[in-house]
Amino acid sequence: MYQIWLKRLTNSKGLTVSKNHYFYLSKEIMNKRIKRILENIKSILKYPTIHAALSKKNKLYFFSYSWSFGGGERVFVDMLNLFKEEHPICFVTGTSVTEGFRKEYEAAAHTINLNRWSQKKGLKGYMLKKVAKAINSQKEVTIVGWSSEFMYELIPLLATHVKIIDITHNFTDNGKGLELKTLPYVPRINKRIVGSKGLIQQFEDLYKDNNIPLNYVDRLVFIRNRIPFDNFLPKKDYDNQLQVVFVARNSPEKRSEILIKAAEKCQQENLPVVFKMIGDYDPKKIKAPSNVEMVGIVNDKNIVNEYYKNAHILLLTSQREGWGLVIFEAMNFGVVPISTNVGDLSYYVSNEKANGVLIENRDDSELLAQLFADEIKRFCNDSAQLKKYSQNAFETVKELVETSDFEEVYRSVILGKSE
Template identity: 30%
Template sequence: MKINKLKFLLEYPKFRLELNKLNDIIFFFPFYQFGGAERVHINILEVSKDLGTSCFITENSANEFFRKEFEKNTHLIPYFKLKTKKYKIYTRQIAMAINKKKSPVVFGCNNTLFYDILPLLKSHVQIIDLIHAFSYEEPFSSEKVSLPMAEKIDVRVVLGEKTKNDFRNLYLSNNISEHLTERIKIIKNKVDIPERLSAKFYTKTLKVLFVARNSFEKRPHYIIEIAKRCIEKKIDVEFNVVGDFETTFSDLKNIKIIGPIDSKQKMQEIYQAHDILLITSFREGFPMVISEGMAYGVIPVSTDVGEISEIVNSRNNNGIIISDFNLPLYSLSKERISGKFLNYENESLVINDFVNALKTLYENPKLRKEYSNNAYETAKIFFSKEKFYNSYKNILVNKKSST
């Protein structure tokens, strides 16, 4: 108690000074650590940089990977440093500072502080949230926690039709008016797309990329099992892993750990050097790594989760979707999802399908080239920087007082 009280007395005056500098557009994001969602959040901050923004970072990040980019694009407030038993005091103070503004906009994603503040905000505040994907197995996920605030939220941003339909069903099952789905806007993420697709130098070895943070929903243990079975089936595949993984992640000869990459140019060079991108997650929205990879002709091979199959499908001939056999994730523990039950029958079937997909692409260079070209063309259609900027700027400047 004494430590918390001392911390409060030391930090509270600094916090009040930060609130005095609060801009009219206020973001609430959880982390600045390595991750695709954090890259999207930086892109949104870039869109609104010239409008003047402040951004609360609400949770303690696993690393400071993107901190400098956040600081470059917004007035950053590391709220997580203030976590004490005085939480209610801080939430009230933040709400009061926002309410004093003439036409404020608050924008939140994936954190409870944002939703705890919403009931305290006055009616003139424009409220926007972003839901990357539903977290069906999490009892306190954003889509569930936000339900009491559904009427108060003016705009909800999602990445595709699937999440919009998920919201429709969630509202209906909780006796919330379906007309609130009219407030949901679909905005695809943006990527830098080269003017033309550089030719890939297809080698005998199939080069496969896995880019992710080391998190249980990404199921990195699948990569090890896929790599093992490729060795058993004599499929010449080289797996390269980008992310916050230890060098001891695997001792297999066909897996190399690159580690996290903070250079956009270096990441583009990595995409250019690879044929396939693997997504093994049980939960996603639409991963940034897919859109980034497709811009460089990398073929996605992914589980059928989130919005992915809306873009990657047989109609577009731009990748391969792996059925996840409708795993009942809401009933699975994190231990099972994280791979302690690797003999789980459905997991083995999914892993086999990944191996078979790689085998097909390995044996058919002509098919790889076709999928690669189509992936690039798809990226140009869906992941336009102009569409992204215009869509976000429109909702951020559409102040409530002027509607």
């Protein structure tokens, strides 16, 4: 009977499964079902904790997609820390691939990972009503969300006195992004914080295309992300092998395959360079040349900083970025960025400024890899120029930090009176 059901299932999806594969398929399906059941039980057991948190008075509720390792999460933690004394509640509403910034989230706010409560249809419907009721009961209350579909679905249930703030770092490139799901709620969102200047134009175009009055563009607020700065440029060894770091999550838009191809080209030319690949990349699934070290996940920022201190170059091969925070985190330690020209990077990095290199974004990965390899070769052959770029990269971050209004503007937008 089970095989008949499985056969119907596979055929309905246009699959052809041999008899010998039924056992393995059924085992995989059962494992997934068991995993979901365990997740449901775990979520239900968490309910008393959620109930207790929602029973207390609060004026700040934050909603974050994840606490994984990533630039968006890093910015969210920096923002959360500004309001630690307010004892806010922070709901994690998506799937966190890694433990990433979990400790930082929990140190800054009463953090609750909703898990299946924000994903399973039946549980989510109940939780939306419960969270809305708790928020509506507060006299002065603000909710702040980043990439949280749960928060957007919450909006129709909220009372008019609730202040709503959305944070967006980037649009997706498949035409099906979360920004489209926010369109019905544009009139209700009091402020939209954007992490890059380019997003203001993207939102304006989005509103035009969907017949949304352009006066809502006035609700957009650009806040430049916070950059860590130690005011100390570490000494680097320019006489031996150069170190290139790549720091990213394992996501298609990061295009790690370009890094691998660039490393292969560097190896073919016997360039004195080694690549350090930091992120949730599985060495069993990636065929990397011997000049690539698969470091793996590094959640401790102090350890990541040690890699930056010894590195000479950072590669960013992304298809898209909002601001590219990792670029500035590396420049803080005098690491010279070689990056695709994405997001707002051209405002801050260029050959003209002699603080980094931007390569025009292309779909041809082979060509891109060659362009990256060519720039690495240039620096391998000219250590004096690399030193100059390193010093200028450091000075760029210093200037950005000295002119930062991150704390002032975030406090003003979130704690100020709603319009």
